[in-house]
Amino acid sequence: MTATAGYGQALDLITRVGGVRGAMLVSAEDGIVVAEQLMEGIKGAAVAALAASLSTRLRRAMEAAGVGASLFWHLQAEQGALLVVPTPNGILVVAVAEPDVNVGLVRLELLRAAEVVG
Amino acid sequence: MADEIKKLSSQLAQDPDSLVFLRLGELLRLKGQFDAAHRVAVTGLERHPHLADAHDLYARILADKHDYERAFDEWDMALRVAPTHVGALKGLAFLYFKIGDVEQAAAHLEAAQRAAPDDPGVAQALALARGGHAAPPAPPAPLAPVEESPAPSAQPLDEARVFAGLEGAEEGLLLLDASGRVLGGALKNSQGQDVTDAVAAYLAGVSQEAARTTKLLGLGKWTGVAAEGRLGHVHLTAPTGDALLLVVRDRAVPMGRLAIIAQRAAGAARRWLEAHG
Numbered sequence: 339m340t341a342t343a344g345y346g347q348a349l350d351l352i353t354r355v356g357g358v359r360g361a362m363l364v365s366a367e368d369g370i371v372v373a374e375q376l377m378e379g380i381k382g383a384a385v386a387a388l389a390a391s392l393s394t395r396l397r398r399a400m401e402a403a404g405v406g407a408s409l410f411w412h413l414q415a416e417q418g419a420l421l422v423v424p425t426p427n428g429i430l431v432v433a434v435a436e437p438d439v440n441v442g443l444v445r446l447e448l449l450r451a452a453e454v455v456g
Numbered sequence: 457m458a459d460e461i462k463k464l465s466s467q468l469a470q471d472p473d474s475l476v477f478l479r480l481g482e483l484l485r486l487k488g489q490f491d492a493a494h495r496v497a498v499t500g501l502e503r504h505p506h507l508a509d510a511h512d513l514y515a516r517i518l519a520d521k522h523d524y525e526r527a528f529d530e531w532d533m534a535l536r537v538a539p540t541h542v543g544a545l546k547g548l549a550f551l552y553f554k555i556g557d558v559e560q561a562a563a564h565l566e567a568a569q570r571a572a573p574d575d576p577g578v579a580q581a582l583a584l585a586r587g588g589h590a591a592p593p594a595p596p597a598p599l600a601p602v603e604e605s606p607a608p609s610a611q612p613l614d615e616a617r618v619f620a621g622l623e624g625a626e627e628g629l630l631l632l633d634a635s636g637r638v639l640g641g642a643l644k645n646s647q648g649q650d651v652t653d654a655v656a657a658y659l660a661g662v663s664q665e666a667a668r669t670t671k672l673l674g675l676g677k678w679t680g681v682a683a684e685g686r687l688g689h690v691h692l693t694a695p696t697g698d699a700l701l702l703v704v705r706d707r708a709v710p711m712g713r714l715a716i717i718a719q720r721a722a723g724a725a726r727r728w729l730e731a732h733g
Contacts, residue, residue, distance in 0.1 A: 380673065388672065392669065395658050395661070399655050400683060408683045409684045413669060413670065415675035417674070442506070442533050
């Protein structure tokens with residue numbers, strides 16, 4: 339399987355969950371979009387950059403606090419959420435979701451997608 | 457109990473987003489008012505679908521109503537949100553006992569014991585399972601009473617310490633301003649070392665970035681960041697526009713419980729900021 343096909347498969351796992359508006363693979367180091375499946379109107383590049391920056395701050399803060407690097411994080415908002423699983427090879431698996439999404443299910447699919455991405 | 461139910465119902469009517477529904481639903485369940493408890497739990501879950509404690513409450517009500525299949529699904533969901541949720545592990549163990557799968561029941565109880573080694577109910581049920589008894593353990597009680605202690609608003613505010621009287625005030629709660637300056641609380645790592653300043657430095661600007669992200673996505677105001685670490689969980693929230701509140705606990709504390717702790721601490725922080733602002 340090519341890397342691109344693998345990325346598509348990983349994103350499919352996430353976007354098939356009801357209430358998910360889109361998914362992205364983002365380079366954690368520089369915030370660049372590696373692959374995306376987003377609904378129209380979502381500014382992928384800007385969201386990717388902010389997600390990467392937030393992820394870096396969280397990771398450093400959590401490591402400093404002694405709880406280890408983040409395995410999953412979830413930015414909650416009034417009208418939706420951003421859910422992120424960092425992978426060991428420096429990719430962030432990101433989902434943008436509606437407020438009523440089943441977070442547990444999205445988390446599960448993000449973790450599965452992270453395994454596909456490697 | 458009736459007075460408390462009345463009081464909690466009133467609180468919930470005033471603030472439908474409040475987490476008091478957890479305590480209210482549990483009290484109604486204990487009183488045998490399953491239909492009312494069911495309504496409270498479902499409404500709470502609609503507002504807090506990510507809250508493992510809400511799934512746990514709903515599962516207990518379903519189990520009381522002998523709807524074991526749906527109870528299984530709810531406890532399963534609670535574990536997806538919080539993999540070491542003791543209430544859910546005990547609940548699933550109870551259901552496995554009921555269908556005679558003692559091995560699975562014991563496995564879940566062992567996981568519950570790892571997460572809550574001091575829980576006598578788990579130890580007792582595990583002894584039953586290991587002894588090969590056919591009788592199921594008692595249906596699970598909630599991990600810990602919710603909102604049992606007086607609300608922070610009922611306590612005198614300590615002039616000097618923002619989180620005075622709150623659990624973990626000196627090792628797992630931190631209040632920062634927008635630039636990362638520590639306003640109150642403290643953090644210690646598992647070795648007991650003070651890590652307050654290091655953590656605060658990394659969190660400077662997080663509130664603004666979270667706000668920019670949700671604005672860009674058209675998601676409205678950000679309300680919290682919940683994160684799972686390998687050894688613990690953290691919850692961030694903004695008690696006021698500029699301030700940032702951090703709650704840190706080890707992995708034995710479910711994410712839903714952390715959200716409740718954060719909500720209480722945010723209330724205390726708001727009052728403190730208003731008084732000292």
